[in-house]
Amino acid sequence: GKSTMIHLLLRYYDPAEGRLTLGGVDYTTLSLKSLHAHIGVVSQETQLFNTTIAENIGYGAAPHTHEEMVAAASAAQAHAFISDFEDGYDTRVGERGQRLSGGQKQRIAIARCLLRKPRLLLLDEATSALDAESEALVQKALDGLIWEGEHTVVLVAHRLSTVVNAHQIVVMDHGQVVEQGTHEALLRRDGV
Template sequence: MFNLANTSLVTHIKGDIEFRNVSFAYPTRPEIAIFQNLNLRVSAGKSLAVVGPSGSGKSTVIGLIMRFYDPSNGHLCIDGQDIKTVNLRSLRKKLALVQQEPALFSTTIHENMKYGNENASEAEIIEAAKAANAHDFISRMEEGYKTHVGDKGVQLSGGQKQRVAIARAVLKDPSVLLLDEATSALDMSSEKLVQEALDKLMKGRTTVLVAHRLSTIRKADTIVVLHKGKVVEKGSHRELVSKSDGFYKKLTSLQEVV
């Protein structure tokens, strides 16, 4: 799918991300446009929350940044350079994705974490687990960090899996953090621990997050509301809730806390 010839290696990313007139349709459904001339921007080190109803293209934003797909038209740039012109493997080394269902391998917690940085020392692994609010529950397990997680992490709870995935992202030390509904499948107590870990991880990094839960998005520097593949509102949480008949106000009114 991707032309890897004549691509440059990524050695450093500041993390300025921009969608310039991006149009996109999934290859399996080319007649259905997800985006038409989408323009989005998040400055290096800032956070952008993408919200909207189902089917509005929220997760597609993250999929395009990860280059699971390429735009059919327009440009997706990081630090001013179209990501199609950079080496895909080297680009992804600078990105960390935490999804609703984290991808854990059928091996130990230790090995799953080390996947973020194969050269990490034992001390760094423990520090990463502490940063992810994972060290305490790992230490209580009979085999500690050598505990096997089972197929797709089946031996761990949802909150535990997410914290292992976050610890892996901490070790990776990415320039850009992508969060796709990272807390939506968790109960309240697990969500609090995971959100605390994510807040620490987000500091100083460019973050693009897709979420339904208000607790996850309200602190983002900028929130954009997508509707039918277009940006219909943009601003901070405070700015957007002040628009009495706005899209964001309607979305948040469905939740108890505003």
């Protein structure tokens, strides 16, 4: 279910029935390059490169100012820990980000997505491997995105704490949608 949904949203394949739209435009009319330019993805397996924090955040983004990068890092709850490093944004992260904790890597990945300003942000189990403190910081960043309204955010998660503030929660079981609504509405239904 969740993998199929993510694959459809990334247009790895087209739906057998129905249609998907982005901003009212049918997915099948968009080139993959155009579609992917409007999508940001953060998964539990964060990809960082053996370069600086600034270059990792800026990867794939259009030309941007340092202030725009700092704003994206701040929105992702990353600016404070980045500033704690002696070299700040010029700190080298090591191979696959080995100098950073899991939570720090996730927040850099979120900052990278925010700097690109995608219309659709896919967060696939983005907090599943984090400790409680890191999850709380990443969750704060995600909550800000959800309520900001500039992005459509699709959160794929198993933990209730990850989706509790979402505008709409879709509960899937064995690949089928079994319930949907706000957290409060789902609690009132006493369903799955």
